[in-house]
Amino acid sequence: MKTIQRINILFLTLICLNTYAQEKSIVNSPDRLKTEILKILNDKDNKLSFSYNDPKKGWNWIKVIEATNLDNYNLILKAKKEQIISVRLVPGSITYDSNANYDRIIISDSLIIVSWEKKHIREIHQLISALHHIYTSEANVKELAVFQTIAANYKALSEKPTITEEQRKYIVQANSKNEKKEYQEALNLYKKAINVNPLSYPSAYNNMALLAAQIKDYQYAIFNMKKYLMLVPEAEDARAAQDKIYEWEAEIGK
Numbered sequence: 298m299k300t301i302q303r304i305n306i307l308f309l310t311l312i313c314l315n316t317y318a319q320e321k322s323i324v325n326s327p328d329r330l331k332t333e334i335l336k337i338l339n340d341k342d343n344k345l346s347f348s349y350n351d352p353k354k355g356w357n358w359i360k361v362i363e364a365t366n367l368d369n370y371n372l373i374l375k376a377k378k379e380q381i382i383s384v385r386l387v388p389g390s391i392t393y394d395s396n397a398n399y400d401r402i403i404i405s406d407s408l409i410i411v412s413w414e415k416k417h418i419r420e421i422h423q424l425i426s427a428l429h430h431i432y433t434s435e436a437n438v439k440e441l442a443v444f445q446t447i448a449a450n451y452k453a454l455s456e457k458p459t460i461t462e463e464q465r466k467y468i469v470q471a472n473s474k475n476e477k478k479e480y481q482e483a484l485n486l487y488k489k490a491i492n493v494n495p496l497s498y499p500s501a502y503n504n505m506a507l508l509a510a511q512i513k514d515y516q517y518a519i520f521n522m523k524k525y526l527m528l529v530p531e532a533e534d535a536r537a538a539q540d541k542i543y544e545w546e547a548e549i550g551k
């Protein structure tokens with residue numbers, strides 16, 4: 298009898314755990330996250346204020362009629378006079394800010410969402426971050442699978458490609474920006490360097506990883522450090538590089 302009771306309890310426990318896992322999966326699905334973000338933005342009771350940085354007119358407060366869509370990283374807003382505003386939700390360029398008077402999010406230096414009643418802004422920021430995490434994880438897995446083959450071919454080369462003068466220019470400029478703590482600008486310059494040739498300077502991926510970590514884009518940091526280790530798994534700093542990945546994974550999990 299006791300054995301049967303234990304089995305029943307175990308069975309019920311497994312059902313509960315499975316139900317919880319399914320609910321968790323739904324909550325963290327892209328469609329659910331997008332729905333929650335748009336719901337908060339469109340709820341007039343939340344009394345959110347919006348300021349948009351128009352390329353021609355500069356910063357101005359706008360009356361948002363509706364947040365109409367959230368397609369991957371693009372938030373589409375419909376304002377007065379049929380004005381359609383598209384804002385790119387890029388991590389590293391989304392800042393949460395709070396003081397005694399308000400909570401706000403600054404997005405890509407293009408849009409500021411303010412709550413004078415200090416409601417929902419932190420929640421919006423968390424939802425956007427969760428949405429980005431899902432999209433980026435899926436894309437990174439696919440790209441790393443492709444890069445694995447590229448790295449294998451690179452390691453098989455008897456003569457490795459060398460850095461071009463154009464690449465050297467971008468690398469020097471990137472290092473200069475890094476010294477000035479202009480991390481996003483440095484990262485952009487390293488991207489230009491690897492666009493010229495993705496294999497001639499493997500350390501670029503290490504440097505990009507460290508720069509991404511400086512702006513707290515830990516997913517992109519891990520992504521680049523994995524590329525670095527694929528290209529040069531026997532590098533002197535390989536152990537330190539892998540340990541950095543572990544550190545950043547913990548930061549994402551917070």
